[in-house]
Amino acid sequence: MASNAPLDRRNSVIPDIETLARPTLEERGRQRFCSALRRYAIQDMPEMLKRDFDARVKPQRAAKGEALDDALAIERAMKPEASYRFYSTLRYNAQEMCFLSVQDSIERALPEMIEVSREAAARNPAGGSLRLDPALEMPRYLTTLDVHLTPGCFHSEWVEDDVAQGAVVSLGARVFSATMSHRSWGGVARVISRWIKHERPDFRPLRILDLGTSSGKNLIPYVEAFPGVEAYGVDLAAPLLRWGHAVAEHEGIKVHFSQQNAEALDFPDGYFDLIVSSFFFHEIPVKATRKVLAECRRLLRPGGMMVHQELPATRLVDAWEDYFWNWDTDNNNEPFYTAFRAQDPIALMEAAGFDRTRNFAQILPDVNAYPDRHHAFGWDEPGRPRHGKGGWYVFGSSLPL
Template identity: 80%
Template sequence: MAVDTTSDRQNSAIPDIESLAHPTLDERGRQRFASALRRYAIQDMPEAVHDDFESRIRPAAEARGTVFDSARAIDAAMEKEPSYQLYSALRYNAQEMCFLSVQDEVERALPEMIAVARDAAERNPAGGSLRLDPDLEIPRYVTALDVHLTPGCFHSEWIEDDVAQGAVVSLGARVFSASMNFRSWGGVARVISRWIKHKRPDFRPLRILDLGTSSGKNLIPYADAFPEAEIHGVDVGAPLLRWGHAIAEHMDVPIHFSQQNAEQLDFPDQHFDLIVSSFFFHEIPVKATRNVLAECRRLLRPGGLMVHQELPASNLVDPWEDYFWNWDTEHNNEPFYTAFRAQDPIALCEGAGFDAGRSFAHILPDVNSYPDRHSEFDWDEPGRPRHGKGGWYVFGSSLPE
């Protein structure tokens, strides 16, 4: 059962806020260079570093008695090696450049962007909504550093009704992923919704919630996959939500955005049939993860489902892959990365009140890489793709009817 990745939605009267940023020729060249550099640093260079480890470093170290049975052992061996140091330096700088490369165009267009976002919030022609809480206490795990090396992080506001961080995060991520625009995103949602329709063909969610929704890029495909559902997205960053709301209203997708901390939400018990997230839990402390999963348990209706796309748990991957994922902990301002991945996802779900027997941790096939495959991969299946290379890691659970 394939998921239609196109949409026949017509744009509403709200202008396209994303198109208001006009990079100069020099800025566009810088952005393309940053995209190419990051793609090289994240895709090609790790293979070269791995080859160096396997062909040169591992044999010499094992001859001295070193046992490479963990990411920590590999890290100790690689830390001072030139191949690793060059890779790490390039990857760090490419990450910063992606977001820095869009700042000038955002600053020039900011007044017009704010006007469009205000218009969207006042008129809501698509039927969505934007609910902000100026008194919300932003968690310190967000305010203490610029997560992802994004200047200003997700939450910072410089002027009234600010959308600058929404623009920097969204347009910078477009450079980061070499995507053309917002509409080309949402791949995770398409993967998950396709899998849900395969596993539970009779599942008809009436309300869907996306945690840490950012600008809602992974919400719009759920609206296409489940057109009868009421769609909600929560995040602590008001600029992200203003930006995302303007895009959704422009695309004529009724999404209800609200500024809330996912550890304690104001929705009533058993309010949602489907709760999702993407790249969210590794950004928060493990204690907060437990609180969020407990909220998911409270908010899910009987028969409900939660599916969280994340980074694969350490116990599910080999030492080298574990080592590769942990780079972000020390170098990308994501200090909870390794601690989250060290958790057993089934145990996390069980600790939140879910049945371990109904919980799961899977690699789902990417829609583009495996257009005809709808079922998850077995962990010991020959040829199983890695997360981010043909597959997406998800964990979650469901409630009985």
């Protein structure tokens, strides 16, 4: 006989927090529209803009004796053009709309989401952990702007044990990238782990650390790639960590999340075999980057590796691609974007104590675009893909045994 009594979740698995926001038909339609608009703005419109630059703007400027041979010169030339203004306006609004499109369904489900997060933290059925530090000082580079145009940024908390920003970032990013679940994320981790296995088939990391882990979407695939590894993810934002912990515990994946500033971590020296990150360093000032890399050197054991997926350095791309990447500096609330890309990652790692001869910066093949290719592309290799279009830019180093 069926019972109408509420489910006693204390005796059940952790519910799937990702499914609790239930958009209405109208909301789902809006999200799909935002996905399509954002994809058009980031993929199709830049090609149209480039054609307009090559066919019209560049010849006109050349006739006036102007040499558009660097990103700044191209920016000055394109800024007043109608084609750029339309592109930039559409791209900005598409970015913002992706996160706004999920807020209504999140607000309705927030009490239930918080309950699930609390349950995960109390029970830890997968064996993971969640360690928060309410006294941790948030750096100004996090609190000054809503990074990525995400309302409330990553760290804001509106109620006790809040997960709202974790939901906005996670579910908004699905709309942003037109993916349906965290299982379709983690592409960076799959690319890097495949490359590591190819380069070092005997490498068996015991502990892995993901810097700026957010909700762990690019950490969980490493646990699957290296069975038995102890996985640790650090981030400044408690709502993201609560969300990610609930996801991992529901999936039965053991991850240790902690709220820390990657500039000064509390792990002992030589604690990790593998240190990774994805889209992290361009979000922080260069002076913070130097501290984080010094921490990586301290925390890495002999024989260990670090691999950071990032945006390609300025010196490695042509003037137009450099101009394209730098759009986010002024328009997407990512003020350190250009300054980070202007650095030489090899030199940054050397300054942090890594051996220059063991440092690398290269393009790894995307798993979907090159399913049979496991080794990195050479910079001078004909047909080498661009970052984000068939390949992923990474930099890193390793320590000798």
